[in-house]
Amino acid sequence: MQFGIFTVGDVTTDPTTGEAPSEYERIKAMVRIALKAEEVGLDVFATGEHHNPPFVPSSPTTMLGYIAAQTSKIILSTSTTLITTNDPVKIAEDFAMLQHLADGRVDLMMGRGNTGPVYPWFGQDIRQGIPLAIENYHLLHRLWREDVVSWSGKFRTPLQEFTSTPRPLDGVPPFVWHGSIRSPEIAEQAAYYGDGFFANHIFWPKEHFQALINLYRERYEHYGHGKADQAIVGLGGQVFLRPKSQDAVREFRPYFDNAPVYGHGPSLEEFTEQTPLTVGSPQEVIDKTLTFREHFGDYQRQLFLMDHAGLPLKTVLEQLDLLGEHVIPVLRKELDSLRPAHVPEAPTHASLRSEVTV
Amino acid sequence: MTTIAVVTAGLSQPSSTRLLADKLALSTRSVLPDAKIEVIELRDLAVEVTKNMLTGFPSPALRAAIDKVTAADGLIAVTPVFTASYSGLFKSFFDVLDQKALDGKPVLIGATGGTERHSLVLDFALRPLFAYLRAEPVATAVYAASSDWASPGDLDTRASRAGREFAARLSSEGTAAAPDSGFVPFEQLLAGG
Numbered sequence: 182m183q184f185g186i187f188t189v190g191d192v193t194t195d196p197t198t199g200e201a202p203s204e205y206e207r208i209k210a211m212v213r214i215a216l217k218a219e220e221v222g223l224d225v226f227a228t229g230e231h232h233n234p235p236f237v238p239s240s241p242t243t244m245l246g247y248i249a250a251q252t253s254k255i256i257l258s259t260s261t262t263l264i265t266t267n268d269p270v271k272i273a274e275d276f277a278m279l280q281h282l283a284d285g286r287v288d289l290m291m292g293r294g295n296t297g298p299v300y301p302w303f304g305q306d307i308r309q310g311i312p313l314a315i316e317n318y319h320l321l322h323r324l325w326r327e328d329v330v331s332w333s334g335k336f337r338t339p340l341q342e343f344t345s346t347p348r349p350l351d352g353v354p355p356f357v358w359h360g361s362i363r364s365p366e367i368a369e370q371a372a373y374y375g376d377g378f379f380a381n382h383i384f385w386p387k388e389h390f391q392a393l394i395n396l397y398r399e400r401y402e403h404y405g406h407g408k409a410d411q412a413i414v415g416l417g418g419q420v421f422l423r424p425k426s427q428d429a430v431r432e433f434r435p436y437f438d439n440a441p442v443y444g445h446g447p448s449l450e451e452f453t454e455q456t457p458l459t460v461g462s463p464q465e466v467i468d469k470t471l472t473f474r475e476h477f478g479d480y481q482r483q484l485f486l487m488d489h490a491g492l493p494l495k496t497v498l499e500q501l502d503l504l505g506e507h508v509i510p511v512l513r514k515e516l517d518s519l520r521p522a523h524v525p526e527a528p529t530h531a532s533l534r535s536e537v538t539v
Numbered sequence: 540m541t542t543i544a545v546v547t548a549g550l551s552q553p554s555s556t557r558l559l560a561d562k563l564a565l566s567t568r569s570v571l572p573d574a575k576i577e578v579i580e581l582r583d584l585a586v587e588v589t590k591n592m593l594t595g596f597p598s599p600a601l602r603a604a605i606d607k608v609t610a611a612d613g614l615i616a617v618t619p620v621f622t623a624s625y626s627g628l629f630k631s632f633f634d635v636l637d638q639k640a641l642d643g644k645p646v647l648i649g650a651t652g653g654t655e656r657h658s659l660v661l662d663f664a665l666r667p668l669f670a671y672l673r674a675e676p677v678a679t680a681v682y683a684a685s686s687d688w689a690s691p692g693d694l695d696t697r698a699s700r701a702g703r704e705f706a707a708r709l710s711s712e713g714t715a716a717a718p719d720s721g722f723v724p725f726e727q728l729l730a731g732g
Binding site: 311312315316319335365366369370372373384385386389396400404442443444445446447451452455456 | 589590592723725
């Protein structure tokens with residue numbers, strides 16, 4: 182079982198102080214958070230890709246490369262990489278380069294991006310979102326697996342006997358997760374390739390994602406990659422922790438009430454009841470996270486959103502200490518002991534490399 | 540058994556919009572005595588509808604109402620006229636429904652207002668809304684102005700005609716077709732949809 186954090190990289194005014202970090206401060210804070218994640222024993226750090234304010238992470242491989250140089254164990258990933266508006270040739274090259282520099286500690290999550298205005302900035306059209314995701318990923322998949330690729334498609338110029346460089350480290354392409362909020366096409370795509378499927382999960386009730394994950398599992402089996410319960414599932418989660426529950430609720434409430442994504446809507450209590458958000462003690466986080474397995478089956482990766490809505494860096498780092506010390510070890514033990522032997526771990530560079538050499 | 544969801548967007552209690560909704564339900568039931576009727580008062584869900592707008596998902600109470608409307612064989616939808624159209628609450632409820640929830644569903648539409656001047660709202664506002672949602676509004680829609688409540692004879696005639704048309708549609712079609720799941724196998728996606 183892998184545990185980690187995923188950040189969206191928003192620059193948001195702290196509602197308790199009225200102050201917002203500069204872009205420089207926020208970018209450096211994200212790096213600090215990633216280093217802390219490794220320090221407290223998490224397995225994964227994932228950063229978003231955004232091209233519009235108030236978000237800063239427009240260049241994930243630059244950031245992840247910088248983090249790779251300062252870490253040695255943590256897997257570096259994305260949440261998400263836009264398969265619609267990025268050229269698949271550039272993705273193939275950027276992430277293969279990162280993979281070499283990070284000694285294989287790289288995987289990535291594909292997403293479509295859901296804001297219309299972003300598409301034309303990169304020469305694309307949101308109405309083609311799904312066809313772009315399908316065609317671009319298919320090309321990317323080939324570029325990482327075939328040394329010489331001739332290809333033609335609808336959305337970019339043809340390739341003639343093209344070799345993307347560097348080749349993936351050890352001949353092992355980075356493992357890919359497909360993130361989706363509501364598109365069955367993407368669950369189907371993940372199943373077709375036998376890739377991972379990541380359900381963001383955090384802002385909606387579980388029923389919303391159960392349908393997608395069940396579809397993915399069923400189709401994973403249909404395409405012959407294994408049994409439905411062996412499919413590779415990742416889930417998002419969102420927590421705010423303090424040793425005492427009341428302190429967590431009191432401290433997080435102003436951030437919740439003013440958060441860009443759900444502020445001024447339901448109460449903290451209602452939202453906690455209806456979505457995976459947990460605000461409370463480490464034990465409450467453990468209890469709630471264990472229910473995810475009951476709802477979605479045994480899964481391989483759990484990412485938490487910890488640093489958004491204007492929370493100060495100091496608070497985020499304290500959160501990571503609590504998570505690493507009091508939550509993850511218990512969850513890891515519990516979930517590993519509950520998982521049947523035939524359900525695999527999430528693939529890593531090492532496990533994929535051993536499959537290639539066998 | 541035929542199920543009919545009644546969505547009423549009246550704000551006062553008692554509400555003339557609710558009164559018209561009940562009248563339309565009653566005239567439908569006089570033709571289909573076994574029909575099961577479930578009334579959804581949007582007033583009770585006003586805050587929940589707004590929260591859904593902000594978060595993208597419904598609370599359990601709103602979920603239950605949405606499920607009733609989605610599963611019903613037919614829909615009676617009645618709104619007060621506000622500023623030349625249906626009320627914002629009425630529109631918001633249909634905004635948070637799944638786009639396919641009303642596919643092929645017979646709908647009896649009604650509206651209430653202070654004067655007869657607004658009666659065309661049925662045809663220039665409500666009918667296009669349900670056409671967009673691929674629902675099937677019946678030919679007769681019913682508008683009730685304040686004066687209609689003073690001398691209800693004519694209103695009763697219109698309501699019973701609308702009820703008969705609606706009931707005929709419900710009994711001829713049985714249950715509404717299941718919405719299209721939109722699932723496309725991957726080979727087809729890869730070939731360009």
